[in-house]
Amino acid sequence: MKRLLSLLLLGVITPAGAGGPGPEAPPDGAATLRPFKRELLAALTAGLADGAANAIDVCRLQAPALAAAAGGAGITVGRTSHKLRNPANAPRAWLEPLLAARLADPGDREPRTVSLPGGGSGYVEPIYVQPLCLACHGESLVPEVQAKLGKLYPQDQATGFREGDFRGLFWVEFAPPDPR
Ligand code: HEC
Numbered sequence: 001m002k003r004l005l006s007l008l009l010l011g012v013i014t015p016a017g018a019g020g021p022g023p024e025a026p027p028d029g030a031a032t033l034r035p036f037k038r039e040l041l042a043a044l045t046a047g048l049a050d051g052a053a054n055a056i057d058v059c060r061l062q063a064p065a066l067a068a069a070a071g072g073a074g075i076t077v078g079r080t081s082h083k084l085r086n087p088a089n090a091p092r093a094w095l096e097p098l099l100a101a102r103l104a105d106p107g108d109r110e111p112r113t114v115s116l117p118g119g120g121s122g123y124v125e126p127i128y129v130q131p132l133c134l135a136c137h138g139e140s141l142v143p144e145v146q147a148k149l150g151k152l153y154p155q156d157q158a159t160g161f162r163e164g165d166f167r168g169l170f171w172v173e174f175a176p177p178d179p180r
Helices: 002-013 030-048 050-071 093-104 131-137 143-152
Strands: 075-080 110-113 119-128 168-175
Touching: 030 050, 030 075, 030 119, 030 131, 030 168, 050 075, 050 131, 050 143, 093 119, 093 168, 131 143
Parallel strands: none
Antiparallel strands: 075 168, 110 119, 119 168
8 A cells, every 4th residue: 555655656746856757758657547447447346236327426426536536746637438428528639539540440459658749748548348337338228327327418428339349548648847
């Protein structure tokens, strides 16, 4: 736990710290995403034990909170998709070509790091549909889930997925290092 904490702190402090790694050592997007991915899956799995309709609230409230916790000074974390449930997860401009590239080549499962205008950088990892996702993103939803999603997300496009489908991207945006 202590080790995890120091890793997290390092992740937050290093990119902006004076004398930190130069441009040849980009910030570690994979490490930034790891706790977010793990805790989101844990929250979802725990929520599903009380039924999918209940777990909708877990996902709705926990996902943004966990994303905020995984970020920090100069680091923003999120999820996006070509088929959005929550319009608040719409892709930032730099994510649009990365989403399009995945859709054109769904076999590409590699993470990507890109340079952003202004000196920052971005990191993405693809998200694929697993069996447990289908209760809320699959082709047939139980009426209770359907009704609740319809009420909370009237513009929901994030259904009709099958196991293994590309679902979207986890992303991290690193602000430019301090010019010093
Ligand atoms: C219990 C229902 C439920 C399950 C199960 C579920 N999700 Fe979701 N998912 C949601 C809800 C609700 C949102 C909207 C969250 C928000 O408001 O930010 C969402 C949003 C997302 C988003 C963000 C983009 C968007 O469409 O807004 C991604 C990506 C995503 N889910 C992927 C998955 C994956 C992958 C799984 C399986 C590991 C999964 N979900 C399982 C309910 C669920």
